[in-house]
Amino acid sequence: MTTRELTTDVLIVGAGLGGVAAALAAADRGAQVILTEEYEWIGGQLTSQAVPPDEHPWVEEFGITARYRALRDGIRDVYRRRYPLIDDARRIDALNPGAGWVSKLCSEPRIAVGVLEEMLAPHRSTGRIRFLARRRPVAATAEGDRVTSVTLSSEIGEDDVTVRAGYVLDATETGELLPLAGIEYVTGFESRAETGEPSAPEVAQPANIQALSICFAVEHVDGGHTIAKPADYDFWREYMPSAWQGERMLSWTAPNPRTLELSTREFGPNPGDDALAVDADQSRNAGDSNLWIFRRIAARDLFESGFYQSDICLVNWPSIDYFLAPVLDEPRDVELEHYAAARQLSQSMLYWMQTEAPRPDGGTGFPGLRLRPDIMGSDDGLAQAPYHRESRRIRALTTITENDVSYEIRGDAGATRYDDSVGVGMYRIDLHPSTGGDTYIDVASTPFEIPLGALIPQRVTNLLAANKNIGTTHITNGCYRLHPVEWNIGEAAGHLAALCVAEGTTPHEVHADAARLAAYQAELDATGVERHWPEGRVYAY
Structure with missing residues (x-):
């Protein structure tokens, strides 16, 4: 070379x-x-x-740069010019194509x-x-x-x-x-001695670093789309991190970030909610009680009938947070090993959802969940890059x-x-x-x-x-x-x-x-x- x-x-x-x-x-x-x-x-x-995008509640009025606003306006403009929006959606100035609750622009x-x-x-x-x-x-x-x-x-x-x-x-x-x-x-x-922060520990912990995540997108359509069982599935299926207080990580249950009490979220594909009524403002509603719609990136009901077979749901949930070990300052081969393990975690969560997850009707598994590699721009349907x-x-x-x-x-x-x-x-x-x-x-x-x-x-x-x-x-x-x-x-x-x-x-x-x-x-x-x-x-x- x-x-x-x-x-x-x-x-x-x-x-x-x-x-x-x-x-x-x-x-x-x-x-x-x-x-x-x-x-x-x-x-x-x-x-x-x-x-x-994780944004503050006033983003449509102020609190961002003009160039960032141009990016947001440009995304909406593409949908208005190129996508078959229903008339009621097209008329909304603050169009949210995914009608997700995490952001005013999903x-x-x-x-x-x-x-x-x-x-x-x-x-x-x-x-x-x-x-x-x-x-x-x-x-x-x-x-x-x-x-x-x-x-x-x-x-x-x-x-x-x-x-x-x-x-x-x-x-x-x-x-x-x-x-x-x-x-x-x-x-x-x-350390608290260095920064004076009440939430800091008494002693510095340089290797104590937040979880990274490998996100992915799914839709729910007729047929069986279950992926091959991931190699590490048995490990992740039984994994119970301390923060989960005796519950399995692969579940609908996770700590509430604000109270730390365990909270069980809802999950049901294509719930038929009123996508036009979504008000993504986390100062009023955290919005994460329903995992399907929290980070939904395409709400099919905002588009002409049949354009989308299904909503598209972006999975970035506590159950795919990878925190077994840090990757910063590790040799490149070790870093890549952890990325591979994080990908196994995300695939294991999907496999669990497809095969074992409890459904609202009392059954188990959602075999109709299908990865969207085309949405992610990847071969395996997972995000190209880890979310650090x-x-x-x-x-x-x-x-x-x-x-x-x-x-x-x-x-x-x-x-x-x-x-x-x-x-x-x-x-x-x-x-x-x-x-x-x-x-x-x-x-x-x-x-x-x-x-x-x-x-x-x-x-x-x-x-x-x-x-x-x-x-x-x-x-x-x-x-x-x-x-x-x-x-x-x-x-x-x-x-x-x-x-x-x-x-x-x-x-x-x-x-x-x-x-x-x-x-x-x-x-x-x-x-x-x-x-x-x-x-x-x-x-x-």
């Missing part, structure tokens, strides 16, 4: 939501960009990981891929953005406090590529550039702690307000069971801001975090890891990198100089980045 060398202004490694947003922002400001992605689809959480992942590709297309046509597909970072070099190059291997047998760039953005799902480039970072739980809830996190200029966002601590004063704010977000602190044996941690939060200092490493001067690898703690990662926040982080990082290229400065210098910071923030304002929440509103979540 040989290695090609490329040079660019800004290298963005990872084309999830943060990476795509960063590429758009940097290119719009005039920088030359190379964007890379390991998996077949761009879009990360929303596409290759197949996770419908849709098929491939639609989002197309819209994201369309958003990038003009810059790719001019060459301002060059996209390197199916590439994973495997090495990096540094000189002093600067990253000088990143080497990317091909997942499809092409030559390695080494990219030299003025600025590097780590937009990977797990902060993969940080160990490669020798950048200081944190994993797992920090937690990443390596930079040692940042600013670290956001539970004390900055917890409603119990902050109350009506709201979250910490930052002079260097580059965006906003909102979600409860939602931590899934973890590799250390912990159950859910669920803490009410307040609408929060994204400080620029959380995107900037303490030491390295030309790398920015552009995903869930910013300066949060294990606890606050639980509310800063969601789709619109990741997008906002990437957008702010991409814009800043382009500014630094144009003006010959560094992120540290912009952050430290009030005039430069204000000018940068004014540019963000002009592009539609909301940096503070509207005043005079009552926020209850």
Whole structure:
């Protein structure tokens, strides 16, 4: 194998939501960009990981960037132009094609891929953005406090590529550039002595990391569609993690994240609910009592009769959370072994549903459940990529702690307000069971801001975090890891990198100089980045 060398202004490694947003922002400001992605689809959480967007209740009014709103509008536009919606659905401004309760916009992942590709297309046509597909970072070099190059291997047998760039953005799902480039970072739980967080343990637990999940989509149609019995099914069928309090994980029963009491959910395919009446607002209704409709991504009743044979249900439930062992900082072969085990867990849950799951009519098994590989863009019907809830996190200029966002601590004063704010977000602190044996941690939060200092490493001067690898703690990662926040982080990082290229400065210098910071923030304002929440509103979540 040989290695090609490329040079660019800004290298963005990872084309999830943060990476795509960063590429758009940097290119719009005039920088030359190379964007890379390991998996077949761009879009990360929303596409290759197949996770419908986790968003706050006010997303249709405010609290997201203009570019993120354009993405959401673009998805709806595809359905209105190309799909046979019934008239009542077509007339809804806030169209929710899946009528899922988890989000006001549940849709098929491939639609989002197309819209994201369309958003990038003009810059790719001019060459301002060059996209390197199916590439994973495997090495990096540094000189002093600067990253000088990143080497990317091909997942499809092409030559390695080494990219030299003025600025590097780590937009990977797990902060993969940080160990490669020798950048200081944190994993797992920090100690309470370090962060002062009431939900933190007394002693740091760096290997205690939230579950990852391999999602999949199913429909329910006539016939038998039972998959072959997974090799690890017998293990997973009997597995009873401590958080399940003596119940099997493969079941309709799981801990309630807020009370930790066991709760049994409903499951019944194509329930005939009123899809037009779905009001996806988790501040009023958590919505997860019915698993079929919670993350439904296609509601057949919103379309002309016969267009969809069935609703399409996205499975991202507690029963597929994989937390046997961490994957961060493990050798690549061990990491892949855990991904394979997580895929076995997801397949085992499907097999259990098809063969043993209790039905509302008193019977067992739903053999009519059928995987939709075409919806996932994969051969086996599972998501292309694992859904990582937690990443390596930079040692940042600013670290956001539970004390900055917890409603119990902050109350009506709201979250910490930052002079260097580059965006906003909102979600409860939602931590899934973890590799250390912990159950859910669920803490009410307040609408929060994204400080620029959380995107900037303490030491390295030309790398920015552009995903869930910013300066949060294990606890606050639980509310800063969601789709619109990741997008906002990437957008702010991409814009800043382009500014630094144009003006010959560094992120540290912009952050430290009030005039430069204000000018940068004014540019963000002009592009539609909301940096503070509207005043005079009552926020209850």
